[in-house]
Amino acid sequence: MPLLEIGSLTVDYPTSRGTIRAVEDVSFSLKKGETLGLAGESGSGKSTLGLSIIRLVPYPGVIVKGHIRIDETDIVKLREHEMRSIRGRKAAYIFQDPMTSLNPVKRIGAHFIELIRTHEPNTGKEEAFERTKTVVENLGILSERINDYPHQFSGGMRQRIMIGLAIALNPDLVIADEPTTALDVIVQAKILDLLESLRKVYGMALILISHDLSIILERCDKIIIMYAGHMLEYVTSIEMHRNPKHPYTQGLLQSIPNIELSDQKLVAIPGSPPDMLNPPKGCRFWPRCSYAKKICRVKEPPLIKVGRNHFVRCFLYGKKGVHVERNRKS
Amino acid sequence: MVILGTIIVSALVIMTAIAPWIAPHDPAKTRVGPIREPPSPQFPMGTTHLGQDMLSRILYGGSIMLQVSALSVLVCFLIGVPLGLFSSYVGGVFDRACSLVIDAVYAFPGLVIAIAISAMLGRGVVNMALSIAVVYIPSYFRVVRSQVLSIKELTYVEAARGIGAKWYTILFRYVFPNVIPSIVVVTTINFADAVLTAAGLTFIGLGVEIHIPDWGRDLTSGWAYLSSGAWWIITFPGVMIILLALGFTLIGEGLSELLNPKLQR
Amino acid sequence: MMEKIELSIVVLVLIGIIVSSGTMYYMTTVVDNLSTLTDDVSTLTESVTNLTSTISDLALIMSEGFQEYAEAIAALTARLAAIEAGLATKETLIVGTTDSVEKTLDPAQAYDYFGWCILQQIGGTLVSVEPGSPKGSDFIPDLAVNWSSNDDLDIWDFNLREGVTFSDGTEFNATHVKYSFDRAIALIPSIPEGAPAGLGYDAIIDRTEVLDTYKVRFHLKMSFSPFLGILASRSSTIVNPQYAPIAQINHTTADPRASTPVAFAGPYVLSKWNRVAGRDVEIKLDANPNYWDLASGYPRMAHVIFRFYSDAATLRLAIEAGDIDMAYRHTSPTDVLDLEDNPNVKVWWGTGAAIQYFCFQTKRAPFNDTRVRVAVTAALNRTAVCDTVFLGLSDPLYSIIPPGMLGHTEAFQKLGDANYTLTTSLLAAAGYDATNKLVFDLWYESSGHYPMSAEQALMYKEALEGSGVITVTLKSADWAGYKQNRDSEIMDAYIYGWYPDYVDPDNYAFLYWAKWIHTNYYNETINGLPNPSYPAYLQQVALYDEARATTNITLREELYAQIDEIAVEQCSVVPLWVGSGWAVTTPPIYGVFLDITQDMRYWLIYK
């Protein structure tokens, strides 16, 4: 049975100028210990998707359709206080910017103790403190620093702390939303490795949200390509390496520098993501798609199965879908 | 909010403007009816302790408040804004000095100064306006100054300086337009404050002469007759003043909300 | 008329509609959020529960605290009961007032109503006016038992009461009398604002002579019939030399000598006097154990406590709520008339002696022309003011001497009220008419020194302009500016008031030409030109001095009447109205005498 199972999830942002459909009809599932990558340009709705899993879609966003089951319980229907017991305990979230994600007027230790004692009310102060110590040490931070304030830590350190806070209660699912974007490159790898190792240790499932496909490719089992709120492709990373289907995915891959290919020429996808207030009819991607046909402009392509664990939302593939030759030198 | 505020204010302004044509009595004329007559068909808002027609006084009474507030705002604007622009743009010792004086006034209970000054100047609309203005100039100065200090450093201003634009060109062509929004907000709030301060001064006995109908005065004199059950003398003017101040406040808040992107979600 | 009203109502309704519709518009922006209301409520309830929880904790702590206090409270409630009992008994009288002692309680300086009032309770004079005396001219022994004067009325002898002691036990004798008056006169130069200066002690009293331990003689500089009146006034209070040094300058309330309870020999002693920021906040009088008249049961009350309110409205509320036994000086006319219908309180009416009058600046146009002054006088409407502004609690005054007092006449009736025919004819003669109106400034005092000044001024303006040939500009200044304007003689016409120092026409008649009013009526020349009114002035003064010098009542009546006659022709100062005082008490309270002296004798009051 899957740990997380999302079905035809749709999230709207009703604004004064109209309704933005940030996530439309997204379905996927995740087993214990699996890692899933959500890739896409900014504004593609991947963060909204992530946040809706812990039901924290920012105002005025609302989940209008679909279900999100964590261990068979549909959290969309849960009441607020029930939801609270899930957050941090079953599903934890790591935010993009560590600099602003900690309460500046609280000591580091306090964050942990507070967290632990909220979810396990009958843990004593000392016990909570001890646990905090161990967690912090696992993060590679000197335990005496837990009495310092956030502003006394570097960005990387703080992200470690955020991770620590996420895994402190040993949740089944961790959602990391661009965990390294705000950090400089050297730290990035370290953080990701830390995340990786801890995940292995605790055997959690991980959803890694990033605009950087390369990171996702190297660290995730499954990958979802999001574009303008739509799931364009849902595929295992191996498969993705071998043959990416969707023109958009292909475009993304071509824009990734690859060390092995010295003479690779990077190709950027022409155009820019659509205005979410009035997205293009039909396929969301056609204005930028070099293979766009008449039908793409009028009809929205369905998500079709093109292989084991491989779904794509494009008219190029169908029962007798034309195979596009990957114009990649080999 | 802005719309509601504008509606209220303009409604009151119009009312005061057309008072002479619609008022049933001379507002100052005493003994047009029995004294302290409760609201009745003939005197819809009752009569004062001198038998003046409350309704007429209400219709006329706004003019003083409006004049005072408008005038004081004008004065504040004409002094506070240029001073703020100039001193903050020039900077240096002059700026320091200005800020020191301004802050001294700002940090001090304005009403005290207003009272002292208007006691010095004596009665009359202009004097009231001036004494109020003195109190509110600082808020203009401060707003303008803080704005200019930030704008001054912006690249396009630097650029303008780079191409050797005259200082006043820069000040009025480049800096001033960016200050306007915040000034507008201060102005509207200032209007409301002016109205209330004027009422306060009248309450302390520094209002206009008695033969001029004025909400503030009626509100004050009505106090003495409240305990004898003459609620109408104090209620109607009170409500009118509140409405006026409320109108301006609404405009001010609405604007500041529109102009403050931080609150746009 | 009616349709105008309808029109204006329509406009108001329109405004109402506009505003309300605006509000509706505003609310519509709200309505689409109706859905969120529920979780708002939940939020609200949550925060409320948070609050309540904290409060409950607080309450717990509090309750524990109160546990400790339990006995204390019990004891206190007992004490409270005692206190209230003490206050409720016939022993204490609580008086609410809007007055406050201006500077000091030293008779050599004090010159304000309340200062004099307190002085009267704590100090003794040689003679005093009999309570309830109709003309205020019946004198009874106080510290003197009997007296006599020569026919020229310039030598007065007094036999003093024996066995009287000041409240510090000092035996009272003739030397104290001499000392008191010598001191009062000696202090005049250094305290020119004091009462003795105001009453002109130095001009009247030549010297004081001790004839015997209990016999004293006054040598006057002139024949002076109202001398007893002066002796009965507060400024003639006998002081205890030990506590009132002779060379004392600049009395202040901070200076203990100014208010020491043992300086005097009155029915009460001043046991508490707290001032905050120059205003009284607490005054307590206790019965003087050494008072000479204890035998006849005075003072009736063991304690008198004064409570100080900042305005008449609050004072009225206090007496209505029963917070105080007595409200004196002063609830407003409106309030006192209301209170009269209130069964729970009793209103005591007094006889009037406080007057107000209209002054003309005669040194320049338009009022250097007597005809103009008379014309304006004739246009005044006293009754309107008395009825509308004072609701009939003050009466039109047609002579500078108030009714009930020796020498009162109705002289100014001759010019009438709002007598526009006379006004127009006189002004026509002076060259003014409907096209070329007489224009002048009318000044009034704006800081509440006189009652309802603004309202009065408004009504006078209306009355004058009713003539159709006059335009009045109202101007005002607070008491400070007003006095200064008076002295710098910049006011065309202005309103002033007078309160008697001693109850005698002598203390009123001179107002027609009093120099400190600055009418310039009394000058021989004005701007180099002879003053046409000067002869009239000389005539009046002559009559005045003659009246001073005789005790013959009918003669005095006659003389004062003549002064009024001249005044009507000259109209330098025009009497407007005379106001009476009133006190409000919560029964049962007896012994309140509000006679023409305007004195409140608290030692006579009992429950």
Added chain:
Amino acid sequence: MGLRSYIITRILLTIPTLLLLLSMVFLIMRVLPGDPVALHFEKKATPEQMESMRRALGLDTPLWTQYIEYLGGLVDIGYILEHGYPNLGKSMQTFEEVGGQIFSAFPATLELAFYSMIIASVIGILLGVISSKSYNSILDHLIRGVGTVTYAVPIFFLGIVFQLIFGVYLRWLPTGLRINPAVDPPATITGLYTIDSLLQGNLFKFFESLKALLLPSLTLGIILSGIFIRMTRTNMLETLRLDFVTAAKARGLKESTVTYGYALRNAFLPILTMMGLQFAILLGGAILTETTFSWPGLGRYIVDRINFRDYTAIQGAVVVFGLFVTLVSLVVDILYAYLDPRIRL
């Protein structure tokens, strides 16, 4: 920079400000029409008398001499030690020590200001938090409406309405004075009736003075709360959108913890600063409130004295007001520094 040096600089900075205030008022008062000397004479006085009085009042010397003397008096330490208050000169009307008068009146104002501040903060912050939490909802709009309206009500009008309701009709609370007139005020220790009565263990008087305090401080507090609501709301809205609040929610912390422990705790710092600024406004309002409730405080003192052209008295009051305001802002700044771990002094 260390806390001590910080405070010292702050204090040093206030000195020129005060000096400025003082000089301005000094001049203003001297320009006022109306001569305090003339006020001492009910009837016209001779020039000699005027002159002697002028000398007695110390007005015979040139302006700048008076000014210097006045400043000299202010810093006369010996005098302060002797009297417990600085030498603010003698009243032009009563010849009393202005210092004494002011410091006898000040506690009343202080008490009023203190309680109103508490009321204003409680109402303001609570409502502000609630409305910010339910952003853009009916509740939010209602609360903002309340805030706006209270801001627009003339303070004495509200006071009068309260007097009418609670004093006249319901008879619950006294309509004026600092304590029920049937009760002797507690013996003066601090001058704050509530404190004094407690110090003397007299609960009865404590409650009596509290009753008297309720209406004035409620009036002033409610008027002020309007501004506080707005301030709190704005700051809360800004804080609530910060990441660490979302992060806290994502950790499943209690709603109250997030709102108060995270959002408010951080939003409070700017609110605190603004409160400091509002204090001047509060004192201004106190003047009207005191006049409405015949509250024997500094505000009424000023109003009284302006009519008497009592230069020294008004100067004194101004100085004290100024000192008070600056002191408060100083305290606020120090509190800020103390509450914000990022500023470790």
